[in-house]
Amino acid sequence: MHPEQGSPFDVIIIGAGFAGLYGVHQAAKAGLNVLGLEAGEGVGGTWFWNRYPGARCDVESVDYSYSFDEDLQQSWAWTERFAAQPEILAYINHVADRFDLRRHYRFNQRVTAATFDDDAAVWTLRTESGHEFRSQFVVFATGCLSAPIKPNIPGIESFAGEELFTARWPEEGVGFAGKRVGVIGTGSSGIQVAPIIAREAEALTVFQRSANFSVPVPNRPWTDAEQSEIRATYRQRRENSYYAPAATPHRSLQTKALELTAEERARALEDRWNGGGVLFNKVFPDQNSDLAVNELVREFAVAKIRAKVDDPAVADDLIPYDHPIGTKRICTDSGYYEMFNRPNVSLVNLRREAIEEVTPTGIRTADRFIELDTLIYATGFDAMTGALLRIDLHGAHGARLGDLWADGPVTYLGFGIPGFPNMFSVNSVGTPSVMANMVLHSEQQLDWVLALVEHCRAQGIRKAVARAEAAATWTDHLVEVAEGTLFVKADSWYMGANIEGKKRVFMPYIGGFDNYRRYCDEERDNGYPSFELTA
Missing domain, CATH: 3.50.50.60 (FAD/NAD(P)-binding domain)
Incomplete structure (x- = not known):
């Protein structure tokens, strides 16, 4: 039955x-x-569907895991500080098998x-x-x-080349060698996948409607000593997370930004930037409520972006001007801004140069026609x-x-x-x-x-x-x-x-x-x- x-x-x-x-x-x-x-x-949920190259969690792996079973916590060893999609999916499959x-x-x-x-x-x-x-x-x-959403662009169904969605990436993977690739979207998925494609493709064009702030993810393997320390202190780590603002042991500083000296603020910003990812949105307790404090954080991030991008005009296009930093989810990346220094990568600012239509062989903007073999939609949800x-x-x-x-x-x-x-x-x-x-x-x-x-x-x-x-x-x-x-x-x-x-x-x-x-x-x-x- x-x-x-x-x-x-x-x-x-x-x-x-x-x-x-x-x-x-x-x-x-x-x-x-x-x-x-x-x-x-x-x-797997999100991690079953989002198999695109570079997909990675912005919460530390040892926190982005189940806490309900102590044996599971003690027996599973995460290899990296910020786990990538294959390892997260392997973990979820392990849990499904372990508990039948x-x-x-x-x-x-x-x-x-x-x-x-x-x-x-x-x-x-x-x-x-x-x-x-x-x-x-x-x-x-x-x-x-x-x-997932597919943008409403004239001619979008006519494209005769390879069409991909970051949110529905083929399990067997995709190769880009010798291909002219376009990526539409510069949210988290677009920012993570683009640098990997750029290393392989003949040409990569990034179509950006809205610039987003992204912080480098300082990923590295956990050392044996760190693994031992994590296991020994896991219970306390969880206790510190169960009633924490973001359900992780990481918190903002307790002192408001303007109560610190300029040197103390600079040191705190540098520490959190080096800490990586969304933690940068939690430097000061008032950065998401006080616009003056938020502007201090924003200026720090803008300087970091400008230092990474050789062409000042490209850097200007990559810097968000339409929202306080952190009020759109801060992305994490591995070489996103530096990618635009490559000769095979170009940026199209859609606010200045809108897409007029998709054709069977590429994309026509208000200013030019860009031939493409592969078109990737990183257009969100x-x-x-x-x-x-x-x-x-x-x-x-x-x-x-x-x-x-x-x-x-x-x-x-x-x-x-x-x-x-x-x-x-x-x-x-x-x-x-x-x-x-x-x-x-x-x-x-x-x-x-x-x-x-x-x-x-x-x-x-x-x-x-x-x-x-x-x-x-x-x-x-x-x-x-x-x-x-x-x-x-x-x-x-x-x-x-x-x-x-x-x-x-x-x-x-x-x-x-x-x-x-x-x-x-x-x-x-x-x-x-x-x-x-x-x-």
């Missing part, structure tokens, strides 16, 4: 990334009849619709392949950067809400999620959505999400959701749904916290600004993972007062 033909599952978890796998493991451990559904043919998680999954099952039956208090999920699955509870661990809204979701009394969120997403703690009983979303809008270490975040969120599920089962509760007033209050709080920062001054994907017609609202919770976790703890410890629980 196929699982979809039997009795409803206790819980269905959609997604096989860090969050989904952990949720399936914990649900099975608790004795729940759990099913995992995954659109891909294997586990694949047996709970149905792969190649992309969920396209979900409908709640009010009378039966059961969800019915339909997949692209025509299967149906039923469950009392459903958890969407579908990722916040998992709905419909972030935070895209994965959920691409599913035809209908809750109680036929409520449609697309209608409810027409004026912006409304959630309680990110988990609960009014009108959608027994449905939970994790690592998405209304949570710290991309503002914190996603792996520890996933553990915290799935633990919370499954605790509520078990509470409902123990108390004979058939339906649990976030109260509308609680969701409205939480959503207002998100806005209030964001308005106290500089983040709202940037047209970022945090705000949905990369999607035409999408409501502009800051979607993650930016008050810190520590504060968010305390809100969650309080809700759970008080018996879930912000949820309507129907016996």
Whole structure:
């Protein structure tokens, strides 16, 4: 008998990334009849799909890993400080094998619709392949950067050469020797993949709509001594992360920038720049709220960029002028700026020289025609809400999620959505999400959701749904916290600004993972007062 033909599952978890796998493991451990559904043919989530050369995490590997099993922590040895995609995917596969998680999954099952039956208090999920699955509870661990977008450019379907997406890179890899390559997009993926292509291609043209700040990733292998120290202190490292602002042991300085001397500020900036990546966004406690302090940080980064790029005009194009530093996610790179000193690399500033059309043999801009053999789209995602809204979701009394969120997403703690009983979303809008270490975040969120599920089962509760007033209050709080920062001054994907017609609202919770976790703890410890629980 196929699982979809039997009795409803206790819980269905959609997604096989860090969050989904952990949720399936914990649900099975608790004795729940759990099913995992995954659109891909294997586990890994983000790291299954994003196989492009240079893909690397900007959180240190020893933190970007599960904390729930001490033997797993002690036995797995990360080779690098910042792990690359192949090693992260190998780790996730190791976890799936170690805890025998694949047996709970149905792969190649992309969920396209979900409908709640009010009378039966059961969800019915339909997949692209025509299967149906039923469950009392459903958890969407579908990722916040998992709905890739293709730009709307005239003639885009006519290109006759090789077309690639960083977010859907071929597993077998791609060669670029002797090829004329174009990369559209200079977010994280474009910045990571371009230097590697430049070393191989005959010519590389980078098409930049919006310049982004990027900090070099000072990657290196962990030494044997460091490995031993990490194992010996792992428990304390985790304790320092569980209620930390970004769910890692790294914090900003405790002293405000302008309370330091110029020499102290310079030293702090240099230390964090050399520390690498997103840590540079956490030098001073007030750099994301005080524009004068932010400008000090920005000036430091601009000087670093100019020192790396030989041509001042190219450097000027690569420097962002439209947002305070850090209010768009700071990227990490391995030689991105230096790449533009190569004779085979050129930059097209699309704000000055827009693309007019894609043709079968290349791209025509306002000023010239660029012949291409390969065209790569590093054009980002419909972030935070895209994965959920691409599913035809209908809750109680036929409520449609697309209608409810027409004026912006409304959630309680990110988990609960009014009108959608027994449905939970994790690592998405209304949570710290991309503002914190996603792996520890996933553990915290799935633990919370499954605790509520078990509470409902123990108390004979058939339906649990976030109260509308609680969701409205939480959503207002998100806005209030964001308005106290500089983040709202940037047209970022945090705000949905990369999607035409999408409501502009800051979607993650930016008050810190520590504060968010305390809100969650309080809700759970008080018996879930912000949820309507129907016996």
